[in-house]
Amino acid sequence: MNRRFSSLVVPALIVTVTLALGAYQGAVAAGGNISGAVMFKGDVPAPKKLKVTKDKKRCDKSPKFDESLVVKDGKLANVVVYIADVKGGKKLEKKGVTLDQNGCVYQPHVLAVDAGADVTILNPDKVLHNIHTYSKINKPMNRAQPKFKKKLKVKFDKPEIMEVRCDVHGWMGGWIFVAGNPYYSVTGEDGAFSLTDLPAGKYQVQIWHEKLGTQTKEVEVKDGETAKLDVEFAG
Amino acid sequence: MAVRGVDPDEEKKSYGTVFFVGSILLVVVGLWSVFDDNITRRVWKVHQAEFTRTDYERAAAALAKEQERLNADPKYAELVKQRAAEVASLESGEKGARLAELRELQQRVEVEYFDADQEVKFVKSELDEAWYEFDHAVQLGQDAGPYRRHIQGLQAQQRALEPALEAARKKRVDVKAEIREIQGGVRKIDDQIYALEGDKRKWQRQMDNATVTVGPEGFPQFTLYKVPSIQQVVLKDFDRNNFDQQVERVDRCQSCHIGINRSGFDDLPQPLTTHPKRTVFLSDAAHPPRVFGCTVCHEGQGEAVNSLAQAHGNVKFWEHPLLEGNDVQANCVTCHLNVAGLEGAQVVARGQQIFEQVGCTGCHLVEGYGDIPKVGPSLRRVQAKLDPAWMVQWIQNPREFRSRTRMPHFYFEEGDAVAAASYLWAASKKEAEEWLKQSPMPEGYRPDDAAVVEKGKELARSVGCLGCHGLSEGEFTTRIAGKDLVPNLKDIAAKVGPRWIYHWLRNPKAYNPDTRMPSLRLSDDEALALTAYLMTLGTKPEPNAEVVARLEEPANIARGETVVRKYGCAGCHDIPGMEKESRIGVELTTFGSKPLEELFFGNDTSIKHTWKDWTFNKIHNPRVYATERVEQLMPHFDLPEEDIKALRVLLHGFVERKVPEAFKADHSERARQILEGRRQIQEYNCVGCHVIDGEGGYVRKYYEENPTLAPPPLNGQGEKVQANWMFGFLQNPENPIRPWLKVRMPTFGFDGPHADVFVNYFAALSEVEIPYVHVDEAKVPAGYLEAGRTLFSDDYFECGSCHVRGDKKPDGPVEDWAPDLNLARQRLNPDWIEKWILDPQKLQPGTKMPSFYPGGPEDILGGDEKKQIEALTDYIMALGLQPATAAKAEGEAAEPGKEGVEEANKQG
16 A cells, blocks of 8 residues: 555656746746836938839838838837846747738848747748848858748747848848847837846846947846836937 | 117006006997987987877876766766676576576587587598599599499488588577577677777777787786887888989988877977877878878978987088978979969968069069960050150159059169160050051040049949959959059059050950950940040140150160160060060079079178078069179069068979879869969959959959949859850850849950860869750650749749849849849750759858749649759750740740740640
């Protein structure tokens, strides 16, 4: 009887411990956050209208604007805020993301993706696109996406910020941020970002914008607190 | 009668002291000689012993560490445990008992088998004897009957014995197999352990190699460090003696440099350290030191081992002292035909480029460099070209006008410069006047029209001039940084007038049939606009009658002829009346081995008396060794120090050495074609526009914003295009592949032999046979053309979205266009097209052409991607057939064309 009991208890114990360990690795028991907004100071030129030069029937459905500097009420969009080097902390989830080319424009303009996660590229345009990455760390990729191929799945294995362009449609350009850890955030129109559940410590926060370059700020994170970080780019 | 005198005093003298001192001296000298011979002159023994000790100690340390690592490896520990358990189980228990039983059995069955075998063997030998007797009887004509019967009896005996032998053999095999099976567990574990112990064995081997074991077997043995020994390489027939007989070269360098080809000893000091570029130079594919030794590259006195100075050849009268650092590259050229692009030979390759391109060969003959064309422009019609005052100034000091010119400074005094100009002016008069007669000042030349000048400027920057010429200070697109190999045109108006420029632009070969300046096929308007623009660069000279008068003075002309001849102007320029002049400089074929005694240092005492210093200073300041009595003529080239050093490395390699074939690098026809092609590419500055063999394309810096508008790179060209297309295109490139580009492939006017050199060069680079491509539509599999057409169409890959097809142009801006596929049939190699479609990035990293595969459609040719690529290739090759056929192949209404296409369409 005794023996039988132990034969049940031991596996149960193992399962419990494994689960507990898994939970420990997945989330930070105690941690802090960084949040804030990215501002733009200076004159904001009116967004340049992009000229659609070919495949007008498919591509010229809606007006397109140059998205290399998107500012609304002094808040800067399309900024990647990230920390390159974090020890411990959350695990990379490798959640799949989508890059849409509907109407011959990249949506989102700046795509953030976990390293090794699937990127699904959509082509609902009924026209040939090609996805040409100008990467230096990942292997450069130039894949055709003919109209019959409505979905294309690709992966990027190493952290990098790279430009992506379509050679068929010269105006199409965007950026892909491949993250090496889960501590990143891309600003929307409100310019806001937040990095959550960081282990306590001092960090070098990188703030990248395709046109305005990269700023680095040191931020100290304490358990259970949210550190405030406001960043300003000048035009 | 002479009396032999006896000196009693002499008899009484004692020589004991002398003998004593003498014998002491003898002993001392004897000891000293032993000491000297075995200790002081055997430095290499000390080095070798030190290396062996280090080698052993490092291996032992690594072994210990490895063992520690293994012990910590749970897998290894588990295996060791398993093995022990397995061995124990074989010694006791059920398995052990069975094994002991089997071993005993094995002994028995071995004996049984031996006995049975022995019996059969006896019968067999008796049989041999019987057969002999039988044959003998037959041959002697005797009655062979009894012998036959004897044989039959023996055969029956053998047959009777054989089952027993077979049974014994089987038993023996069975027992062995069972033993093997029982021991199988241990063996399996041993195999796994063996796999884990790779590194351990490596260190063990290294330790074994550093030691010797002495003592007879069976007695206690001692392990000692290996005794140092001379490490010698003999290169058969490598050298020639003074009678031009082949002799061996002996190379003992590795007696001291024993670790030279061993990795992991980089931290040791000389002479024990690892070669700093071991993987490049000492690999088996390059120069393994066990075959080549060291002196082949490094020189020195290979046989000598007594002292460092002797071994390195740093002793008086040794002609080839040790080469170190970049100087070693001097020896690359003794065995390698092509040093351009050779890893580790960058400096000598640079020296070679300078030597070939700045004009050294105009005055100096060197074997293998005799065919290089004159580097300067022809002066045959120079009177029609230059402003006379400018010419005098130029001759006097060329760098005052163009700081980066190749033309060297001769330090002429004014009188000599005027005289030289006078001679050239007079000598070219006749041909210049003839040319002028045919080349009048162009009508419609409007230098004051700003719009025309602006158009000219736009043309100059777009049509291709920038591929060779700079248009402002510091601009250049040639290979050598220190010198402009093509004139910079920033001051051109000061030198030549609009009439000459116009005709030169329209047809350079009419002025000088041998010029390397190509025609850009400019229209009259274009040439006029360009001329107008170029005339805005620099200040125009005023007509100067005084200078002309001086140039026409007969005394000046006569003096000029002497000056021109003396300074060897005809070495670089084509000068009327001096076609047969020979080179005025000394031959440099064996300059590298010129002994110090033959170098004239003049009265300068500041320069160190070495070959290297002499040569450097001679190039740096060519007149440095001149004395009042000894004149020197060599002009000043103003090369940067780094280039002088590179040139010196090349010159150092100019030695007379007939290396046997076995030691030579590639000297095949292919290698020769590459050399010849490279020189021709250099001459015409093809690399100004195109990337060739991974180098060049210097014009691309002007296209950073839109690289696709630059001239195409030509990597892998030999594999890509058809040889006959290239041959034709080079001679007449009027049919452009990328008609949307503003930059034009110029017409160089290459003749057949010149075009051939390029075709062979590209084929040799791509390591392809010159492919003759014949496309037979009849052999295209059924349905392929139709499938290709579908894939190509706007329903699938939309190739026409970017690719031009004859008159059919893509939508959108020209910078997004791609080459004309109607030309593919004549131009491209179908095998290359397949490779290209499969992975364009592999053939040309960064290309705009995306890869469509993997990812072909499921519904064409059963989704078989290989077939789809073949079909696309067949279709593209058929595109250029005839306009009608191509249109048909595209599925548009058209007349039926070639049978193959039509056929295929029906079947598809």
